[in-house]
Amino acid sequence: MKYTIHATCSVLMLPFMLATSAMAGSADVVVENAWARASIGTSRPGAAYMEVHNAGDEPVTLTGLRTDLAMMPEVHRTATDEQGVSSMSPAGQIVIAPGETVAFEPGGLHAMLMQLQRPMEEGETFPLTLTFSDGGETTVEVPILGIAARGPED
Amino acid sequence: MQSRSVLGYGAAALGVLGLALFVGWWQVDGPGAPVPDDGRPLPLTAMEFDLTDHEGRPVGPDTLVGAPSMVFFGFTYCPDVCPTTLADISGWLDALGGDAEQLNVVFITVDPERDNVDAMAEYVGYFHQAIRGWTGPEQQIALAVEGFRATYEKVPTDSGDYTMNHTASVFLFDAEGRFVTTIDYHEPREFAVPKLRRAMNEKDAEGAT
Known part of the structure; x- marks a missing residue:
C-alpha cells in the first residue's frame, strides 16, 4: 500500500518534474534592446523589436506574445523578394538554438501589435510577455520611441 | 469603262x-x-496619372519634372517596412543637408481606401518635411504603380483586416524625369546617399558635406 501511494505520487509528480526541468530552457532566455515606435492613434497596428538570446544549453521555442497594449500581438516576418516586393505574414513558432540570438528588427521579424488598446505614446513603456513551448514566460518592458525611430538607440 | x-x-x-x-x-x-518594356520604370514624362498631395493639391508625374525625384510606394497602416523606409529616407535627407531642398520626395500610398488626404498629411508630418504624401482614386494609383513597373496586392489578415504587399524599393529620377536607379529596401546609407547625389548630378554634389 505504501508502495502504491509512493508510485502514485511519483506518477502525479512526473509532469511537474518534467516541466521544471524543461523550464530551464526558457528561464535562460534574455531579451535585450527592446524598442517600439509610437503609433498614430489606435487604428493602425504597431510594431516592436528586440533581441532574444538563448543563454541556456537547450533549444527554446517562442510560441507567442502577450501584452495588455494589444488584443492580437503576433510574431510576424517581413520578407522582400528579388523584385523588391515586401510582404508580411505570421512567422509561427521561432526556435532559438542554444547560445543563439534571434533579432527582431525592421524589415524582418517583429512583434506585430494588432488591435491596440491605447495609443503608443513616445516616452512611455509597455510590458511584452514572450511565451515558450515549455510553459515558461519572459516579460520585458518595451520603451516607445518616436515614430521615425530607426533603432533602440534613437 | x-x-x-x-x-x-x-x-x-x-x-x-x-x-x-x-x-x-x-x-x-x-x-x-x-515604349520598350525591359521592366524599368517609364520616364516620368511618359507616365500619366492624377493624384492629390497631402495638402490637397492636384499632382501627377509632370509635377516631378524639373527637379530630381525620389518616389516610393507604401501605406500608413504598415507597421514595419513603411515607417522604416520613411525613417531611412529622412536620414538620407538629413545627410544631404540643404541640398535636400532640390529634391522631390514623394510617398505614394497603395492603400487609398484607408489613406485619404488627411491620413497622408498626418503621417508624413512625423518624418522629414521634404516628404510629400500622394493619394487618389484606386484606378489612378494603379496607373502610377504600372508606370513605375511596381506591384501591389491587398492581402487579408487573420484579424479580419488587410495588409498590402508592395514594391518597397525607392525610385530615383533625374531632373528631366528619366529613371536613374532604385535604392532597395534596407540598403545602407553609404550606398543610398551617393545614389541620391548621382540622381541630383555631380555638379550639385560639390560643396556639400
Whole structure:
C-alpha cells in the first residue's frame, strides 16, 4: 500500500518534474534592446523589436506574445523578394538554438501589435510577455520611441 | 469603262496598301510604338496619372519634372517596412543637408481606401518635411504603380483586416524625369546617399558635406 501511494505520487509528480526541468530552457532566455515606435492613434497596428538570446544549453521555442497594449500581438516576418516586393505574414513558432540570438528588427521579424488598446505614446513603456513551448514566460518592458525611430538607440 | 474601273481598283488597293504600311510603321517604329518594356520604370514624362498631395493639391508625374525625384510606394497602416523606409529616407535627407531642398520626395500610398488626404498629411508630418504624401482614386494609383513597373496586392489578415504587399524599393529620377536607379529596401546609407547625389548630378554634389 505504501508502495502504491509512493508510485502514485511519483506518477502525479512526473509532469511537474518534467516541466521544471524543461523550464530551464526558457528561464535562460534574455531579451535585450527592446524598442517600439509610437503609433498614430489606435487604428493602425504597431510594431516592436528586440533581441532574444538563448543563454541556456537547450533549444527554446517562442510560441507567442502577450501584452495588455494589444488584443492580437503576433510574431510576424517581413520578407522582400528579388523584385523588391515586401510582404508580411505570421512567422509561427521561432526556435532559438542554444547560445543563439534571434533579432527582431525592421524589415524582418517583429512583434506585430494588432488591435491596440491605447495609443503608443513616445516616452512611455509597455510590458511584452514572450511565451515558450515549455510553459515558461519572459516579460520585458518595451520603451516607445518616436515614430521615425530607426533603432533602440534613437 | 472597264479599264477605268481596273484603274480605280488599283488605286484603291494601293491606297489600302499604303495605309497598312503607314499604320504598321506608326505602331512599330513611329510615334505609336510601345515604349520598350525591359521592366524599368517609364520616364516620368511618359507616365500619366492624377493624384492629390497631402495638402490637397492636384499632382501627377509632370509635377516631378524639373527637379530630381525620389518616389516610393507604401501605406500608413504598415507597421514595419513603411515607417522604416520613411525613417531611412529622412536620414538620407538629413545627410544631404540643404541640398535636400532640390529634391522631390514623394510617398505614394497603395492603400487609398484607408489613406485619404488627411491620413497622408498626418503621417508624413512625423518624418522629414521634404516628404510629400500622394493619394487618389484606386484606378489612378494603379496607373502610377504600372508606370513605375511596381506591384501591389491587398492581402487579408487573420484579424479580419488587410495588409498590402508592395514594391518597397525607392525610385530615383533625374531632373528631366528619366529613371536613374532604385535604392532597395534596407540598403545602407553609404550606398543610398551617393545614389541620391548621382540622381541630383555631380555638379550639385560639390560643396556639400
